[in-house]
Amino acid sequence: MNTKATCLVLLVVLLCEFEATRAVTCNPIQLSPCANAIMSSTKPSAVCCAKIKEQRPCLCNYMKNPNLQKFVKSPGAKRVAKSCGTPYPRC
Structure with missing residues (x-):
């Protein structure tokens, strides 16, 4: 693959990731179905x-919250x- 095509593919991937991140409403209550499995x-x-x-995309912010970080x-x-096959975030 040439350099222009590689850059275009990378740009599309980054834009898609940005859109997916932007579309998420960060709400820790959404993780309540996981409470039993976590505890x-x-x-x-x-x-869950x-x-x-x-x-x-919200987990790093949750880690910064003193009320949520212990969980x-x-x-x-x-x-x-x-x-769940979800990489644990490195913040």
Whole structure:
């Protein structure tokens, strides 16, 4: 692939990612279907996994919130993210 085509593909990917991020309404309540799986060792539900994937662009902001960070940074949250196939954010 030539340089112009590579740049065009990269630009399209970045614009799509930006649009997907912009479309998300960050609301930690959306992650409530994951509460049981995070606090115990139960398998996360499909709804939980969908919500984690949807809220992924927001997770770094949640980590900065003192009221939320103990849940988002917990081993249970990391386990649920891994179980859902969602990379744990590096903020």
